[in-house]
Amino acid sequence: MPVVQHRRTGGGLVSFFTPIDTYSQNQIKLILGLINRRRRWKKHHLCKATWAFPAVMILLLLVSACGSSQPAQSPNALPVVATTALMADFVRNVGGDLVEVTALVPPGAEVHSFQSTPADSVALSRAVLVVSNGGELDGFLGPLIQGSLSKDAVHVVAAGPLLAAGETDPHFWQNPVFTIKYIEIIRDGLIAADPENAAVYRANFDSYKDALTKLDFDIASTLNTVDPARRQLITFHDAFGHFATRYGWEVTAFVASDGGEVSPGRVVEILEQVRDQGIPAVFAEPQFRADVLQNAAQEAGVEVGTIYSDVLDSEVTSYIDMMLFNAKSLARLLR
Numbered sequence: 001m002p003v004v005q006h007r008r009t010g011g012g013l014v015s016f017f018t019p020i021d022t023y024s025q026n027q028i029k030l031i032l033g034l035i036n037r038r039r040r041w042k043k044h045h046l047c048k049a050t051w052a053f054p055a056v057m058i059l060l061l062l063v064s065a066c067g068s069s070q071p072a073q074s075p076n077a078l079p080v081v082a083t084t085a086l087m088a089d090f091v092r093n094v095g096g097d098l099v100e101v102t103a104l105v106p107p108g109a110e111v112h113s114f115q116s117t118p119a120d121s122v123a124l125s126r127a128v129l130v131v132s133n134g135g136e137l138d139g140f141l142g143p144l145i146q147g148s149l150s151k152d153a154v155h156v157v158a159a160g161p162l163l164a165a166g167e168t169d170p171h172f173w174q175n176p177v178f179t180i181k182y183i184e185i186i187r188d189g190l191i192a193a194d195p196e197n198a199a200v201y202r203a204n205f206d207s208y209k210d211a212l213t214k215l216d217f218d219i220a221s222t223l224n225t226v227d228p229a230r231r232q233l234i235t236f237h238d239a240f241g242h243f244a245t246r247y248g249w250e251v252t253a254f255v256a257s258d259g260g261e262v263s264p265g266r267v268v269e270i271l272e273q274v275r276d277q278g279i280p281a282v283f284a285e286p287q288f289r290a291d292v293l294q295n296a297a298q299e300a301g302v303e304v305g306t307i308y309s310d311v312l313d314s315e316v317t318s319y320i321d322m323m324l325f326n327a328k329s330l331a332r333l334l335r
C-alpha cells in the first residue's frame with residue numbers, strides 16, 4: 001500500500017509561478033543580497049526624506065518605513081475583524097497603527113472545527129472591515145456575518161481570486177507568493193473601508209511585500225540544505241500542498257485538508273513505512289493532539305518535530321516567524 005494519502009504534483013494554479021526549487025543556492029544568495037540591498041536603500045532614503053515632509057506625514061512614514069518604534073495606537077483606529085491569527089497578522093502589517101484587529105479564532109486553536117461565541121458577533125457588529133481566508137477554512141464566518149455585520153462594512157475574502165481559479169486547498173499562505181496575493185486583497189479592502197489613508201496602506205503593502213519576497217528566498221535557501229531524497233514532509237493534516245509545490249517537496253498527510261479524524265492504526269501503518277524508507281522524522285502540528293503520533297513514532301524509532309500550518313502561538317508570533325521556524329525545523333531534522 002502506498003504511504004501517500006495525498007501527494008501534490010505541480011500544475012493547476014501554481015503553474016503561473018516558477019517553483020523556487022529550480023534556483024541554485026548561489027542564485028538564491030545573489031537574489032537575497034539584492035533584496036537586502038534594496039531594503040537598506042529604501043529604509044535609509046525613506047527615513048531621511050521624512051524630514052522634508054509636514055509633521056503628520058513624518059509620523060505616518062516613520063510608522064511604515066522605519067518601523068523602529070511603535071507609537072501608541074490611535075483611539076480612532078479602524079476596527080477590523082479577521083477570522084484567524086494569520087489573517088490578523090497580514091492586516092496589521094498592511095494597516096499598521098491605523099487598524100485595531102481582532103482575530104475570531106483564539107491563539108493556538110484549531111480553525112477547521114472552530115465554534116463561534118456571542119463575543120464574535122459583537123466584534124463583527126463593530127467591524128468596518130472583515131477579512132476572511134475563504135474556501136473550506138473559515139466557513140463558520142458565513143452564518144455569523146448574517147445579521148451581525150453593519151451594512152456599510154467591507155468584507156474581503158483574501159483567497160478569493162486563488163479559489164476562483166479552481167484551486168481547492170485553502171492553505172495558500174504556505175506559499176509566500178500566494179501570501180502576496182492575499183495582502184493585495186487586504187490592501188484594497190483597507191482602502192475601500194478607509195480611502196483617506198490609501199497612501200499609507202499602499203506604502204505599508206510595499207514594505208511587507210518586500211519582506212515576503214525575502215522570506216520566500218530565505219525559506220528556499222534553508223531548505224536547499226536538505227538532501228533532495230529526504231525532502232518529504234510527513235505531517236498530520238493536509239495543509240502543505242502549496243508549500244510542497246513551491247519548494248519541490250513531497251507531502252504526506254494522515255488526514256485531509258479539513259483536519260478530520262485519524263485512526264491510530266493508520267498512524268502506525270504510515271510510520272512503519274516511513275522507517276522502512278529511512279525518513280528520520282515526521283512533524284506534529286501544535287493545534288492537533290500529538291500523543292498517538294508520539295507513541296507510534298517512538299515505537300518506530302522516528303523523531304517527531306514541530307511544524308505550523310494554521311495557527312500562531314507564543315513560540316511563533318507572526319507569519320514570517322512561523323514560516324522561518326518551519327523551514328529550520330525541516331532542515332534540522334531531515335538534513
Ligand SMILES: [Zn+2]
Binds near residue numbers: 171237257259309310
Ligand atoms: Zn488547515
